[in-house]
């Protein structure tokens with residue numbers, strides 16, 4: 299819209315160019331391929347009608363006596379198209395378009411002193427009730443007619459989507475390596491990229507910021523940029539978007555605007571406060587991390603690039619809480635069962651580490667079975683764990699029931715280590731990490747580097763490493779997910 303307003307401002311005093319601009323406006327077509335109840339289509343149409351009204355004002359049409367307003371209003375609802383999976387919202391979207399049309403017609407009626415309604419309804423927005431990823435968008439609107447693709451396609455994380463949805467995404471990405479980790483929304487990006495090949499259609503989607511950080515970025519944008527020659531024209535970096543729907547949590551969003559051609563006018567919108575207003579920065583290039591820099595992809599790798607100790611996840615109890623104790627719980631337990639004291643080890647999980655609390659666990663890896671049998675309370679806990687695992691729906695967990703004294707996943711190193719909490723606040727200048735000895739159990743809310751030396755710790759605490767964290771690391775909401 300901004301560009302259209304700018305264009306209008308530049309020609310509004312030129313009576314010859316105004317009709318041309320008006321005609322151009324009336325030939326635009328918009329597609330929202332996950333349109334829900336049509337909010338994006340409704341707002342876009344309203345803004346276009348307001349711009350049309352300004353054109354009429356600038357042409358002095360509003361001051362003239364017009365015989366039939368119908369003749370000078372060129373915009374109509376059939377310029378808006380949508381695809382929606384759910385039938386009910388799809389029908390609402392269609393009606394919503396007539397409602398906003400009527401409201402804008404009432405505004406025109408006031409302006410011209412002439413009652414203007416479009417009855418009977420001859421035109422409608424074209425809202426298709428279908429699965430957008432299974433639909434040929436050409437059958438909804440021809441790419442030769444389309445100008446813009448907009449929307450906020452569904453936010454479904456790769457970990458929670460249905461298998462059928464994951465299959466759709468993997469198929470859209472031609473079974474590319476790693477496409478199984480992509481969020482559902484990436485299907486709309488790649489499908490739009492295919493649709494706009496060799497044609498001047500602009501696309502802008504609002505989506506979760508997961509698509510421009512962490513492991514998804516190189517997979518999605520690798521194809522977008524290399525295979526489909528997409529250029530990012532503008533981008534809003536992470537902002538917090540809470541909508542008014544009941545029970546709807548705020549999401550951390552980005553907006554990415556792109557096309558199949560380049561432009562000299564690129565802008566990044568930065569949010570110093572993610573709840574506040576953005577400020578615009580002109581950019582030479584916008585790369586997949588939404589940074590003004592070269593198009594670099596940071597791919598996934600499991601091995602370090604040089605001779606340094608490998609990082610590992612901590613150990614996962616999979617115990618229903620039976621092995622875990624606060625300070626007070628541990629003291630009470632030992633009071634009842636003094637012989638259990640030797641089975642306790644400090645458990646280092648992210649929350650306790652970051653907040654300076656203590657936690658303990660029953661670590662029975664090397665426990666002598668005879669000693670264990672003598673501690674009734676510990677045996678009870680072990681039996682609870684066995685039962686819980688045996689009753690699980692997951693086959694892998696059921697198997698763990700045969701080893702009920704052990705954590706579900708034991709990755710504890712036999713050396714001292716540096717602990718890294720996986721999840722910590724974005725407001726930190728650096729992620730707190732710490733040295734621990736091998737008898738402290740690193741929980742799976744953390745990862746650790748066995749045998750790490752002060753040198754490694756120094757690198758992890760350095761400003762350059764934090765620059766990497768801020769730009770490349772995964773995030774949950776806007777917090778670091780290391």
Ligand SMILES: C[S@@+](CC[C@H](N)C(=O)[O-])C[C@H]1O[C@@H](n2cnc3c(N)ncnc32)[C@H](O)[C@@H]1O
Pocket residue numbers: 331332333334335336337338381382383384387428429430431449450451452453
């Ligand atoms: C985040 S909402 C968009 C809401 C929309 N902007 C509005 O104004 O209501 C995403 C929409 O995508 C729809 N959706 C989910 N999967 C879809 C699919 N495969 N094809 C088309 N629409 C889908 C959902 O039903 C939902 O309405």
